[in-house]
Amino acid sequence: MTQRLTLYTAKVSPYAHRVELALEETKLEYTRFEIDLRNKPEWYAPLVNPACQVPAIAYGGPVVDPSQSSPESEKITESLVLLEFVADLTGKLLPKDPVQRAKVRFFIDAVSNTVGPAFVASVIRGEPVAKIHEAIEKIQALLSAEGYAVGSDFTIADAALVPFLARLEVALKNDLGAFEEGTGLKAFEALSSEPKFARYRKYIADVKARDSYKKTFDEEFIHASLSKLSTSRKLAPTS
Template sequence: MPGIALYLAKHCPFCHRVELVAEELGVPVVKNYIDLSAKPHWYTQQVHAESKVPALAYGGSITPGINSDPQPPSAGSIILTESSLICEFLSDITSFQNPKFSTILPPSNPLVRYRIRSFVDSISASLLPAFMGFLRMGKPADGILAGVEKLQDNIVATGGKKESGYAVGGGFTLADAVVVPFLARMEVTFSNDIGTYPEGEGKKLWETLTTDPKYEVFQGYWGRIKELKSFQKTFDRESVTATFTEKYKDRKAQ
């Protein structure tokens, strides 16, 4: 298989999606972490014209691991962008090699694929923008609570409950990969009261989500996610906390 080089930023939830999927599928990749405030001079020309992450370079040979200094893609590499599309690509090349293996977006089950994509569309239009609105602009938290309820409803509707289940069915799929990075950043920002919302509102919201019996399905789900080796290997809590703390240190609403 041609080599796969990923271009990522540790604090970025969209990059975290790609890392989670690569780890879950066991795809050999080399990771290049990009400092978005000081990108390599070659990045815009050779990887992403808009200087965004994540990106994937497909081609050439690689040594799996992490480049201590980001390296440009191999000559002739094909560049892929957009996190959800990259995740689907990783799933597709895995299932092409072993049709029975990929569970991220099961190639042989059209109904499950539909449910996954439906969930992705739904959560992308509800919970994710509600989180960003609360964090960045201090908008009401109602949308976050409604989004978490939607996640819970989906878990239950596809056979899950407090003690078991994932976003769609009994195993980790693209549906989880899409939402989990945002839940991780919700935990970091809310529990540390990081954001533009009034003082104390983040901690209050996170306490509600993690202690109120109304959200017990979410609580069980989030506990299972944090036990996954793929999550533990790809979520740099210290780096994410430091980045968000610095970004919002002078932006708290009065």
């Protein structure tokens, strides 16, 4: 039997979103606690995560208010560790076959080397959006021909990938981010129409149809937080 589980999370964070997707997919019961990353509570680092990042899980221990996390609960951090933890707790989100499990882990490693860095490079640091296309092409080439990342079932590989694709889409289609003005929209149009991105489009559509996605992705909120990056781009000196 699983024990009491509290997820410390933040809507803005793609890393935390990974774990929310996994928890919703497995239907594990959990308490969701939103951490304001701009004003992190003083108790969070000493009681929950010394690195002061989300996501984190407190597992087990007595019933307590999340802000008074008990020393008796285990504190577990790092989004990819937490995806494996949720899979281990539930026996879901990872195939049974060792080869397929290895493929899931290979895929997750590829996510860490493609769309994650491309999001940071283009949207946060303002490097050319071509980096996003390159990353999506690489990850698209690894997707199963149909269904999800690895096979016909949603796995932790999908949970690792989707938060980044979701945020990239909002950034590009609204031209919001630190990249050069106008280039986001152009990149979005290419992703939406070019035949070479057909598999990516089908994948995104399949993921968006899932309850876990609908429940965990707040597009308006992400739009607002990306708008702030875009505003700082416009305010930045051009010389």
